[in-house]
Every structure is written in C-alpha cells, then in structure tokens.
Amino acid sequence: MANAALSTPGVPMQSRGLEKKQTWLERLRKGDEVVHLITLAGAWSIIVITGLLVQHLWVYSAIARHTFGWRFLFTSTWDPVNGLFGAWPFVYGTIVTSILALVIAIPIGLGTAIFLAELAPRKVSDALTFLVELLAAVPSVIYGLVGIFLLIPILTTAMPYFQKVFGWLPIFSGTFYGVSYFSAAVILAIMVVPFIVSISREVLLAVPVSQREAMMALGATKWDVTWRAVVPYARQGIMGSIFLALARALGETMAVTMVIGNVAQVSTSLLAPGYTIAAVIANEFTEATGDLYLHALIELGLVLFAVTMIINALARLLMLTMKGHEVTG
Amino acid sequence: MKTLMKPFDLSQLSKAHEVRFAGSEGMEEQLPWPQFTVADLNFFYGRQQALKNINLIVPNKRVTAFIGPSGCGKTTLLRTFNRMNETVPGTRVEGSIRLGEKDLFSIPATTLRRVVGMVFQKPTPFPKSIFENVAYGLHLEHRLRRSEIADKVERSLRRAALWDEVKDKLNQSANGISGGQQQRLCIARALAVDPEVLLLDEPCSALDPISTAKIEDLLFELKKFCTIIIVTHNMLQAARVADYVGFFLSGELIELNRSKQIFQNPEKQETQDYITGRFG
Numbered sequence: 001m002a003n004a005a006l007s008t009p010g011v012p013m014q015s016r017g018l019e020k021k022q023t024w025l026e027r028l029r030k031g032d033e034v035v036h037l038i039t040l041a042g043a044w045s046i047i048v049i050t051g052l053l054v055q056h057l058w059v060y061s062a063i064a065r066h067t068f069g070w071r072f073l074f075t076s077t078w079d080p081v082n083g084l085f086g087a088w089p090f091v092y093g094t095i096v097t098s099i100l101a102l103v104i105a106i107p108i109g110l111g112t113a114i115f116l117a118e119l120a121p122r123k124v125s126d127a128l129t130f131l132v133e134l135l136a137a138v139p140s141v142i143y144g145l146v147g148i149f150l151l152i153p154i155l156t157t158a159m160p161y162f163q164k165v166f167g168w169l170p171i172f173s174g175t176f177y178g179v180s181y182f183s184a185a186v187i188l189a190i191m192v193v194p195f196i197v198s199i200s201r202e203v204l205l206a207v208p209v210s211q212r213e214a215m216m217a218l219g220a221t222k223w224d225v226t227w228r229a230v231v232p233y234a235r236q237g238i239m240g241s242i243f244l245a246l247a248r249a250l251g252e253t254m255a256v257t258m259v260i261g262n263v264a265q266v267s268t269s270l271l272a273p274g275y276t277i278a279a280v281i282a283n284e285f286t287e288a289t290g291d292l293y294l295h296a297l298i299e300l301g302l303v304l305f306a307v308t309m310i311i312n313a314l315a316r317l318l319m320l321t322m323k324g325h326e327v328t329g
Numbered sequence: 330m331k332t333l334m335k336p337f338d339l340s341q342l343s344k345a346h347e348v349r350f351a352g353s354e355g356m357e358e359q360l361p362w363p364q365f366t367v368a369d370l371n372f373f374y375g376r377q378q379a380l381k382n383i384n385l386i387v388p389n390k391r392v393t394a395f396i397g398p399s400g401c402g403k404t405t406l407l408r409t410f411n412r413m414n415e416t417v418p419g420t421r422v423e424g425s426i427r428l429g430e431k432d433l434f435s436i437p438a439t440t441l442r443r444v445v446g447m448v449f450q451k452p453t454p455f456p457k458s459i460f461e462n463v464a465y466g467l468h469l470e471h472r473l474r475r476s477e478i479a480d481k482v483e484r485s486l487r488r489a490a491l492w493d494e495v496k497d498k499l500n501q502s503a504n505g506i507s508g509g510q511q512q513r514l515c516i517a518r519a520l521a522v523d524p525e526v527l528l529l530d531e532p533c534s535a536l537d538p539i540s541t542a543k544i545e546d547l548l549f550e551l552k553k554f555c556t557i558i559i560v561t562h563n564m565l566q567a568a569r570v571a572d573y574v575g576f577f578l579s580g581e582l583i584e585l586n587r588s589k590q591i592f593q594n595p596e597k598q599e600t601q602d603y604i605t606g607r608f609g
Contacts, residue, residue, distance in 0.1 A: 220439065
C-alpha cells in the first residue's frame with residue numbers, strides 16, 4: 001500500500017502519510033511485528049528448554065552429587081547393591097566408541113560425498129543420495145539387530161586373522177567375544193555416515209562454479225580441483241556435518257547397548273565389552289531402586305550433557321585453529 | 330616452435346571477411362606472428378550454435394579485444410582457447426585452432442591451460458593466504474624449492490602491480506583485500522606459471538573506475554611477454570587498451586581489424602551501428 005502511494009505522481013505529500021509516525025498497533029497489523037514476535041518466541045523457547053533441562057538434571061541428581069562429589073566422575077565402581085556409583089566406565093565407553101566411530105566414518109563419508117558430488121553422473125548421484133538419506137531414517141534398533149546378527153558374526157570370523165597381525169597392539173589384545181567397544185563403534189560409524197555424506201554432498205555441490213573454473217584455468221586436474229579448491233572451500237560445512245555425526249554418536253542408545261556388552265569396566269582393549277552413558281541410563285532407569293540409584297543415573301545424564309558440550313567445544317576450537325593455520329600457512 | 334612460424338600479412342587477420350587495411354600505415358608496423366589461428370570454427374551448446382564459421386588470427390604479444398552485444402559468442406570463443414568450454418556438458422566444437430604451429434585440440438587440456446592462462450569476470454581468490462593464492466599454480470606442476478616459489482610469487486605480484494600493496498600482508502587471507510586487488514591477485518596467479526597467453530573475460534566489469542584504470546595500465550606492461558585477449562562490454566576500454574579489435578554479432582565475426590580502424594572507420598555497417606550505440 002505504502003509503495004503504491006509513493007509511486008503515485010501528483011499526490012500531495014501530506015496525503016501520503018509519510019510524516020505520520022506508525023504506532024505499535026499499526027505495525028502489528030502490517031505483519032512485521034507479528035513475524036518478529038513469532039520468530040523471537042521460537043528463539044527464546046530453545047534457551048528456555050535448554051535451561052529447564054539442565055536445571056532438572058541438576059536438581060534431581062542432588063543426592064548423588066552430595067554423596068560422591070567429583071569422585072563420581074573418576075571412580076570405576078558401579079555397585080547399586082552397595083550404593084557405590086562411579087561414572088568413569090560409562091564416560092570412557094561413550095568417548096571411545098564415538099571417537100572411534102568418527103575415525104571410521106569420516107574417510108568413508110567424505111569419500112562417498114566427494115564421489116556423489118564431483119565424480120558420479122547426476123542421475124546416479126541423486127539415486128544414491130536418496131538411498132543414503134534413507135539410511136539416516138532407519139530406526140536405531142534395526143541397526144542394533146544388524147549389529148547382532150550380521151556384524152558380530154562377521155567380526156568374530158575375521159578377528160583371529162586381524163589379531164595375528166595387530167594383536168601385539170594393546171588396543172587389539174585379549175579375547176574377542178563379539179560384543180565390544182569395537183562392534184559398537186562400527187555400528188555407530190554405519191549410522192553416522194549418512195549424516196556426513198548427505199550434508200557434505202550438499203556443501204560440495206554449493207561450491208561456486210567460479211572456484212572450480214579458476215582452479216581448472218591454472219591447469220589443474222579433476223582431482224586437484226576437487227581436493228585443492230572444492231573441499232577447502234566447503235571445509236566449514238563438512239566440519240558441520242562431522243559435528244552432527246559426533247553428536248549423534250555420543251547420544252546413541254539403542255544400537256550401542258545391543259552390541260557393546262553392557263559391562264561397567266574400563267579396558268584398554270577395544271575388543272573388550274564396555275558400556276556407555278546413554279546405554280546405562282536406558283537399561284537401568286526402570287529398575288532403579290532407591291533415591292541414590294535414581295539420582296546417580298540422572299547425574300550420568302548431566303555428565304553426558306557436559307561431555308557433549310565439551311567435545312563439541314573442543315571440535316570447534318580445533319576448527320578455529322585449523323582455519324588460522326590455513327591463512328597463515 | 331616459434332622459429333618455424335612466419336609473420337603474417339595483416340590482411341589475413343580476418344580471412345573470412347578479407348579485411349584490407351586502408352592506406353599504407355599497416356606496412357610500417359612490425360609484422361607480428363600469429364598466436365592463434367582459427368579456421369572454420371563452429372561451436373554448439375546442445376542444438377544451439379554459439380559460434381558460426383569463425384576465421385581469424387590473434388597476433389602474438391599484442392592486446393586483442395573482442396567486443397559485441399551479450400550472447401554474441403565472444404566469451405565462448407575466449408573459453409575455447411583454453412578448452413574451458415569442454416567442461417560444460419553437451420558442448421561440441423568443429424573446425425581447427427592452432428596455438429602457434431600446434432593443433433590446440435591435440436594438447437592435453439591441463440598442459441594447455443598452463444600455457445593459456447585465464448582471468449574471470451569476478452575475482453575468484455581461493456580461501457587461502459595471498460601468497461598461497463599466487464603459489465597455487467606452481468604447486469600443481471613440479472616440486473619447486475621454497476625459495477624459487479617465493480621468487481616467482483614476488484615476480485608475479487610485481488608484474489601484476491600488486492606487490493607494493495600486499496608485500497607486508499602476504500600471509501593474510503586473500504578475501505580481505507579489495508575487489509580490484511583481488512582481480513590483480515588473480516592476474517598474478519595466472520602469471521605465476523609463465524603463460525604465453527592471458528585470456529581476460531570482462532576482467533573489470535565488477536570493478537570501480539580506479540581499479541579498472543590500474544588493470545588497463547597493467548595490460549600495456551603485460552603484453553611485452555604475453556599475448557592478451559580481452560573480452561569487454563566497455564568500448565572505451567577496448568579503444569584504450571587493444572591493438573586489435575574483433576566485433577562479434579550473433580555468433581559471427583563481423584570484423585577484426587586494428588583498433589583505430591574499427592573505432593574510426595569500420596568497414597561494416599553493423600560495426601558502425603554498434604560502436605555508435607545505435608543498438609546492442
């Protein structure tokens with residue numbers, strides 16, 4: 001309306017309403033204020049929900065926090081019968097499985113994304129991307145079943161040969177019973193690869209043609225263009241996909257608990273059974289007798305929250321230093 | 330390679346139209362060698378023909394400008410000289426181009442593009458330091474020693490008239506300098522691998538007048554060791570920088586002649602109409 005009035009020639013200034021200041025109600029009627037309020041409410045709700053979450057975890061873990069203090073984090077005994085609770089085996093299991101999962105998933109995911117974005121014909125790429133995104137939608141309990149009935153038998157068959165070569169390493173020592181950190185990490189890797197592929201492919205495709213052409217015009221081969229122009233340009237988005245994958249791996253419950261063995265112990269060997277924070281909360285919450293037990297489990301939730309925060313912060317820090325290095329190097 | 334080449338008669342510049350030079354001025358000029366010889370070139374994007382039967386010679390160590398309205402095929406021809414068009418699916422090229430004495434299409438594209446450098450319409454710095462940007466092309470080829478790379482980077486930046494402005498911030502991100510500086514950085518990057526030819530695709534269209542003037546000044550220096558082909562929409566620019574000007578219309582080369590001739594006394598009516606702004 002205002003624009004139409006402005007463009008009408010010959011209408012005197014006074015009648016166009018330019019000199020009048022809009023009231024709040026008028027702005028509300030025009031819609032700007034409404035959109036502003038709705039989006040502001042959305043943004044605030046995230047902060048409120050996070051706050052409530054932390055507050056509840058804090059309040060309902062009070063007994064455990066007061067009983068054990070910081071010892072809770074660093075002791076390894078988990079003995080509900082005698083009321084002794086230490087979180088270290090679970091923290092250790094969560095971090096080890098998640099990091100190992102990323103170590104496996106990043107090369108596979110990034111390789112797949114580069115293939116889909118740069119090398120595959122468009123039709124093949126679209127079809128495969130659809131499949132990959134379908135993988136991301138498979139419920140995690142299905143991955144757990146795949147782990148039990150497919151992955152563990154395969155690993156059990158292959159492990160003696162693998163151990164003949166690498167068995168001297170402490171991380172691959174000991175007897176392999178199937179359920180282990182390693183199995184959990186492999187299942188987690190399979191679960192997070194679709195996240196890395198799907199997002200990385202998008203950001204690779206979004207790299208401007210001008211960057212590719214500039215590289216090509218210098219006499220670069222296809223691989224040079226991909227590895228030295230496209231991937232560095234998309235670096236930030238790729239990192240984002242890895243963060244998302246990490247978050248998923250840290251919090252994954254069902255698939256992990258089905259293949260990790262659920263033993264509250266700390267082992268150097270990746271082939272030994274273990275436990276993760278999310279898995280122990282899910283498994284023991286319904287049978288937690290007594291306030292101390294319940295509060296210890298909720299404190300584990302708090303710890304998981306903190307671990308997720310810290311690892312994400314570290315990853316971001318790593319990225320920042322990498323970026324600084326790129327520019328100065 | 331060059332010793333085999335013969336200087337050509339200027340009247341052969343645009344064989345398709347048998348351009349002749351009025352007067353005897355042309356004879357006083359030292360005759361150049363052909364850098365590119367294009368014969369019966371046709372180019373297709375799918376079904377659409379973008380270049381129709383192009384015949385021309387691009388003289389060595391001179392500035393040649395291609396002008397014409399949008400969609401006339403001048404950029405397509407430019408991108409044929411370093412085979413960049415081949416990267417677009419569905420394109421087809423017919424006819425022959427010689428680079429000096431060699432068949433252009435027999436040279437591997439990656440080798441060709443090191444001999445025939447290119448600078449694009451918009452500055453395209455890589456998200457790296459200024460130094461790394463210039464050194465990028467050097468890293469691709471052979472393992473040079475660190476000091477050699479540093480020398481070549483400095484020499485290229487000097488040739489691109491950028492050295493004095495960036496010598497104290499070589500390690501800073503190339504995204505932090507101005508658009509005009511970025512474009513000269515892209516020229517330095519192309520120069521670093523010692524190309525014989527530099528293709529410029531509307532290099533100043535995204536730049537302010539001062540940056541444009543700097544780049545134009547630069548071209549006078551660069552043509553001492555490079556053949557330069559520049560595509561431009563700015564006719565004043567073509568008149569300022571070019572030794573030769575080709576006018577294109579709807580995929581055809583209407584006229585190719587010495588710059589003065591084109592702007593003062595063109596042979597074709599279409600050229601006359603275009604440069605006087607009657608259409609286009």
